[in-house]
Amino acid sequence: MSDTHPEAHERWILQTELLWAFGVGVFIAAALGMILFTALTMNVNPPSNVERINPKTLHLAGEFAEHNLGTAVGSDGRVTVRAIATQFMFLPHCIAVPANRPVTLRFASPDVIHGLLITGTNVNTMVVPGFVAQVHTEFTQTGDLLMPCHEYCGLGHSEMWATVQALPDNEFKPGPDGRVSCAKR
Amino acid sequence: MRNVERLCLAHFWVAFAAFLVAAVLGTWQMWVRSPLGANVGTPGHYFMSVTAHGVSMAYVLTTFFIMGFGYFVAVTALDRPLPGKPLAWAAYWLGLLGVVLAVIPIATGHASVLFTFYPPLTGSPWFYIGLVLVVAASWVWCVLMMVAMTQWKRENPGKPVPLAMFATVANAVMWLWTTVGVAAELLFQVIPAALGLVQTIDVGLARTLFSWTLHAIVYFWLIPAYIAFYTLVPRAAGGRLYSDTMGRLTFILFLIYSLPVGMHHLLMDPEHGNATKFIQVLLTAFVSVPTLLTIFTITASFEIAGRLRGGKGVLGWIGALPWERPMVLAAGLAFVMLGFGGFGGIVNMGYGMNAMVHNTAWVTAHFHLIFGGSVVIMYFAIAYEIWPRLTGREHISLMPLRLQLWLWFIGMIVMTFPWHWLGLQGQWRRVANFNYADPIIAGWGPWVVVSLGGGVILLISALLFVWNLAALHRGPAVALARPLYALAVHPPQRVPAALNGFGFWNVLVLVLMVLAYGFPIAQFVIEPSPSAIVHRVQ
């Protein structure tokens, strides 16, 4: 404490704290700045798509009926994957996706909360009954990837996983109906 | 001590008994999911254990420790008897009844829904009612803390409330705000479903209400560790607290910023849009401010102590600190773990980057390091520091205490560092048995075994901790209790009312909660999401 009045020294201490707080503010701005920069320039968001769907009648008809699941290439060339996360398996069990091309993955759950990630990629979402989970991404690597259910959904949770085949362009060949299924390995 | 010793000891022993059981279960779980424990136990056993581990560590250890420590602070910091002591005992027995009510269905496999309840999975109603009783008991504690402070302020007009008590009441006020979310979810959604009164549940609303509690509750657990940082550690290190005002500001910032940020647990959920998620990420960035202020203020307090003991040069004071004292050692180790855990946290908070780590072992590593590491090691240090005052007996030697703290630190680092690596590889959470034949998972096996090693070290440390405390009941009678609470470089003479009470801050919290959680909850009230059929795990 310098010989000045304790009052002045206490104010000096508070000034050092404010200086530190300013430094902390710079660091927080750096972290938030990176988030803002990639959001504005590369559309990097957490996957969110507030699209409601009735989990109880999911299997009857519509987008998530059993026959409509899997990878489909639209007339405009957009690749859309539709899959179901249900107690204790994903349907389809193997999903084929193209590498280095924009892909939209859509999931729904007819029963409880599930969640999924694809190892080595940024595909990650919860699958909440009542909503369609949608992830827009691009697979930057090829090969067989693992897609486990990463949210507790009952006693069979540990056995609930599917395989994702990220195929290079020459192997990703849609059939006449635009559907692509996994290559038998 | 105005005979609250038995009340505090009763709370602490319930807390540490639950802690010991949960530590054993945690280690068993890590063995079962490792390559060494393949085909041991069934998923039923595993998820029963995960539920018990979560409930014991997150609800029983924390709530009872915080209540016990709060009663201790209210009596020693204010130096007056505890108001409504019979009420405190009633709350204790209510909480204990709640714990028993919750543990029975867990042990019989009727509540394997984990401690974060995944509706529409619904357990036995007694499980939820038990937890509500524990929360109700903590509400009584909050009222007693506020009454104690108000009475003290009436008896000492104009004088600043001691920092330890100010922080404890800040924690109580924040906890009352915090429990609104889970109370609404349990009372209006989950318990009616568990009782069979309703057949469906609005899952989107349930997750949003639970997220309201899910983050602020970790600050309810964390603030006692920060009370130790600000009011016990500077004295133990033989120095002064660098700034008392900054201490008050830190606990006020915790009260304000820990509440409106819960939705960063739902970044990967489909039921909220990007806008509300970005707002909550930005607010989450500001919840790191009080922690970063604390790091500076307490390191400065350490520097004062180190220099007073002859530390020279820019960092010479570090070596001069009395590391042989458990409170000082624990604070140092806690800061290291807070650093690594904090790093894990800002990565989780990274808006889009959360997709890289959500629900992977990275998240498990984050909260084991911050809660299991820096907060719980400070719980140990607080227990070691105040046990002599509660039992009237002194530790024979500090060596076993230091050994226990080191083991906890080493175990935590060995357990959680592999988890960070495995999390980035995609290892997902809550798996009873891995398919180690899969080429991707096979690579994880050795790292899981390394983290199992860390788990075993933690178990040894947990056993040693309870042994140290139990042994102290038979230690030699203590001669004279050293003064406990730290003194600031400038003890506060006058403090603005804003830094001496919470009236104004509650208004600010209300405004923040309306801005941050208003729309997300309103969207379910305006148009409920399609409900899901209840799946009973009973």
Added chain:
Amino acid sequence: MVSDQPSSAASPREVADDVDEVALARVMRMVPLGAAVLAGTAVALLVAGYLLIYILVFLPRGTVG
């Protein structure tokens, strides 16, 4: 149980403290420098690590939205 002195004393003398005021005055001329250096580098490392993991691990795994 030996009663404990309150920490809310108006003036420091009321609370026994083994800190000598003159030594404290001498020490306080240097104090927050060491803390600023240590805590500053720690926080800088944290944020640098955050930015590195964002650029080197997260972004190469493909965009997400």
Added chain:
Amino acid sequence: MAEDISPHVSEPHVLDRPWQVWSTVAVLGVVLSGILLGVLIIPIVQGRGAGLDAYTAICRALGLLPGSPAQPQPSDRTPPTPVSQVIWTPEVLQILARADVQRGYAKVQEVCVSCHGETGVSMSPDFPHLAGQSGAAIYKQLYDYRTGSRVHPLMTDIAKALDEPVIADVAAYYAGQPQRNPKPVTLAESPPEIVRLVELGDPRRNIPPCAACHRAGAGGPIETPVLAEQREEYIIQQLKIYASGQRHNDVYARMRTVASRLTDDEIAGLAAYYRAGFR
């Protein structure tokens, strides 16, 4: 250090004003900048890149419209008939809960006794035992027979003759019939690989444990049937026609997937395990 309390320190409430003003400004500033960035700037910039007007992008960011503010929403084509028409709604569950066992018993006497027996113990190997079966499971199978999602030479016509409340009554009646609880051969004697299939499933072949759905209170799908004490031949036959896909009224192919991954002796082993009365 000066000892006196300096006189010019003003009263607390005067000191208070700046604290309240500055803290409100700071906190509201943080939140409003968050709202400005999150609700306006990011969605509008991202929307422009995806060809969305500002209003749509903001509504998508807030969650008032489905879709991401940064990507066009994929279109969709609807496919042909579903696998099963049963919908588990609160109303259906109420019908099951309020089923009248007496009326069910009367209909059982009239129709079901000849094959399934009065107490649910069936007369021949190719008719399943129904004693103690889950009410929801019987309800779903009868409903599937009625809608043609499942076909059987006898059951299709019988189910078509029953309307929904009576189905619930028959289901409730048989669900109420006590199982014989034969003293099961001890767990130790049943082959370990079968016990492991029931308790742990097989992570390698992505088969979840049978107990994860079929054990009471496991929290699995609502329509999961009870397998304990079921006829061995019936379980084997059903697993085989699931594997071949001839029977396909299991929602999202849960049983078709599992059955197609089981070997024949595993199927036989599981059938013997459950006939022995294990839960």
